[in-house]
Amino acid sequence: MSSPAQTFTASSRSVQAQARDAGAMARRSVQITAQLLKYTLAPALFVLTWEMLPRLGIVNPVFFPPFSRVAQAGWHLTVTGVLPRNACASIMRAVTGLCLATVIAVPLGMLISASRTVSDMLSPLLEAFRNTAPLALLPVITLVLGIGEVSKVTMVVYAAFWPILLNTISGVRGVDPVIIKAGRAMGLSPANLLLRITLPATLPTIFTGVRLALAATFLVLIAAEMVGARAGLGYYLNVAQANFQIPEMYAGILALSGLGLLSNGLLFWAGVRLRIVQWRNVK
Amino acid sequence: MSDIVFQSVCKIFPAVPARKGERDYTVLHDVSLNIRAGEFMCLVGPSGCGKSTLLDLMAGLDFPTDGTILIDGEPIKGPAASRSVVFQQYALMPWLSALQNVEFALEAAGVPRNRRRERALAYLRLVGLSDFAHRRPDQLSGGMKQRVAIARSLSVEPRVLLMDEPFGALDAQTREGLQDELLRLWHQSRQTIVFITHDIDEALYLGQRVAIMTRNPGHIAEIIDVPFSARRMETNVRRLPEFSALRHQIWRKLKPDALPPGTYH
Ligand SMILES: Nc1ncnc2c1ncn2[C@@H]1O[C@H](COP(=O)(O)OP(=O)(O)OP(=O)(O)O)[C@@H](O)[C@H]1O
Ligand SMILES: [Mg+2]
Numbered sequence: 001m002s003s004p005a006q007t008f009t010a011s012s013r014s015v016q017a018q019a020r021d022a023g024a025m026a027r028r029s030v031q032i033t034a035q036l037l038k039y040t041l042a043p044a045l046f047v048l049t050w051e052m053l054p055r056l057g058i059v060n061p062v063f064f065p066p067f068s069r070v071a072q073a074g075w076h077l078t079v080t081g082v083l084p085r086n087a088c089a090s091i092m093r094a095v096t097g098l099c100l101a102t103v104i105a106v107p108l109g110m111l112i113s114a115s116r117t118v119s120d121m122l123s124p125l126l127e128a129f130r131n132t133a134p135l136a137l138l139p140v141i142t143l144v145l146g147i148g149e150v151s152k153v154t155m156v157v158y159a160a161f162w163p164i165l166l167n168t169i170s171g172v173r174g175v176d177p178v179i180i181k182a183g184r185a186m187g188l189s190p191a192n193l194l195l196r197i198t199l200p201a202t203l204p205t206i207f208t209g210v211r212l213a214l215a216a217t218f219l220v221l222i223a224a225e226m227v228g229a230r231a232g233l234g235y236y237l238n239v240a241q242a243n244f245q246i247p248e249m250y251a252g253i254l255a256l257s258g259l260g261l262l263s264n265g266l267l268f269w270a271g272v273r274l275r276i277v278q279w280r281n282v283k
Numbered sequence: 284m285s286d287i288v289f290q291s292v293c294k295i296f297p298a299v300p301a302r303k304g305e306r307d308y309t310v311l312h313d314v315s316l317n318i319r320a321g322e323f324m325c326l327v328g329p330s331g332c333g334k335s336t337l338l339d340l341m342a343g344l345d346f347p348t349d350g351t352i353l354i355d356g357e358p359i360k361g362p363a364a365s366r367s368v369v370f371q372q373y374a375l376m377p378w379l380s381a382l383q384n385v386e387f388a389l390e391a392a393g394v395p396r397n398r399r400r401e402r403a404l405a406y407l408r409l410v411g412l413s414d415f416a417h418r419r420p421d422q423l424s425g426g427m428k429q430r431v432a433i434a435r436s437l438s439v440e441p442r443v444l445l446m447d448e449p450f451g452a453l454d455a456q457t458r459e460g461l462q463d464e465l466l467r468l469w470h471q472s473r474q475t476i477v478f479i480t481h482d483i484d485e486a487l488y489l490g491q492r493v494a495i496m497t498r499n500p501g502h503i504a505e506i507i508d509v510p511f512s513a514r515r516m517e518t519n520v521r522r523l524p525e526f527s528a529l530r531h532q533i534w535r536k537l538k539p540d541a542l543p544p545g546t547y548h
């Protein structure tokens with residue numbers, strides 16, 4: 001007699017639970033939609049404006065073709081391999097230059113900051129170099145190294161080198177002296193102190209330097225490719241403009257900003273994966 | 284199992300030339316002290332009297348301006364793995380988990396790789412942090428960080444353990460638990476322990492002797508034998524009349540620097 005009653009209450013409870021689950025799911029999907037809306041609204045409005053202004057004749061469609069024309073051109077350039085080929089050329093130079101700059105700047109920065117006297121002595125020079133816009137050196141480098149790969153990569157190395165070097169130096173200075181002291185108390189040798197304590201403690205600051213360097217890399221690379229090159233996104237932008245392929249030119253610009261976004265995201269993701277940066281700390 | 288002998292040690296921090304009007308600062312003046320091998324010595328003194336400086340000298344992290352410090356008859360040449368320090372500011376590596384922090388010290392002390400993990404976990408368990416072994420320092424409370432630092436120093440099983448206010452950031456219960464744990468370990472290993480504290484009760488509870496420091500300049504004012512230290516395990520020595528008498532004696536010696544007995548900060 002008690003058994004059916006129990007079954008009844010049990011099943012009614014499970015119905016309630018299901019209803020609660022369904023409610024939670026509905027609320028959850030509303031939340032996700034709201035999030036999605038929050039982040040896509042501004043870009044969507046931007047694209048819409050871009051599409052409408054030339055169509056309504058508010059801006060000249062010859063110089064500002066609507067977004068759909070640009071997208072079309074972009075798609076065509078992608079399937080014909082023009083954009084991928086040029087993007088690859090730029091990426092190769094950027095990656096080579098950035099890696100070289102990191103490999104040179106980090107050890108050098110550690111070395112310079114190992115001695116207060118050396119870093120003080122070098123600091124006026126470092127300041128002067130840092131405040132010399134890398135693009136100012138473009139004519140010099142083109143003069144000496146021509147317009148080949150070496151000259152492009154050299155420009156990138158130069159531009160990327162300074163943020164990494166300066167961040168390494170200030171990172172080393174910012175290391176909490178008490179953890180160095182702890183390392184010394186454990187009997188670590190000077191080399192081990194540098195490799196096992198100073199370097200890992202400095203990594204987050206170095207990482208910030210590399211992200212700054214990435215921005216500088218693209219800036220300088222595109223300019224260098226515009227001055228003279230046979231491939232690369234900067235080169236392509238110039239060619240498109242000279243041939244009056246306006247939608248293609250905008251497609252190239254979009255490809256560039258996409259590349260910037262992607263590389264920055266990739267670098268950040270790598271930093272999180274390597275536990276150099278933490279989500280919480282950055283946000 | 285090492286004795287530490289201070290022979291008229293002075294420590295002067297020279298003035299920074301760039302700062303006008305600053306004079307050389309004498310932190311320690313004529314400190315003579317004999318810490319016996321296997322002894323549990325507590326050091327009490329007001330803030331700024333040079334306790335941490337004294338500890339740095341024993342650790343070999345800094346050197347006296349004058350006088351000598353001998354360990355087992357030899358002058359200290361520098362840091363050694365056989366002397367381990369618990370720093371007042373914890374000094375944990377922020378990019379390593381609690382477990383990795385302890386393992387780091389074990390590696391530095393030359394403990395083979397295959398024995399580090401187990402030993403590190405054992406000492407984290409000892410300080411009650413088994414469940415937090417994989418947290419990084421920024422995910423730990425102040426008291427937890429302090430316990431990781433204690434586990435790290437204990438784990439290398441040094442002959443001399445130098446502890447700078449190691450229980451300062453702990454609540455009363457955890458503190459008393461760790462005090463007893465430290466005493467138990469010391470009874471087993473008979474390491475030489477130098478233990479710095481602000482807390483007179485703690486010094487009397489732990490130490491066989493209590494060295495009282497006064498400041499300006501830092502100086503050992505008196506060394507007190509704790510008569511009931513051998514009876515700690517069987518009786519609650521904190522209740523003994525001698526305990527309060529000694530506490531009062533030390534407090535008067537520290538006056539006007541110290542807080543009245545029984546007052547914590
Ligand atoms: N590197 C240094 N240069 C100059 N003065 C120093 C240096 N280190 C410590 N001092 C000074 O020496 C004095 C003693 O410092 P110390 O850290 O040894 O004190 P303490 O007794 O450990 O104090 P607390 O109980 O607050 O930790 C302080 O007045 C401090 O300003
Ligand atoms: Mg101190």
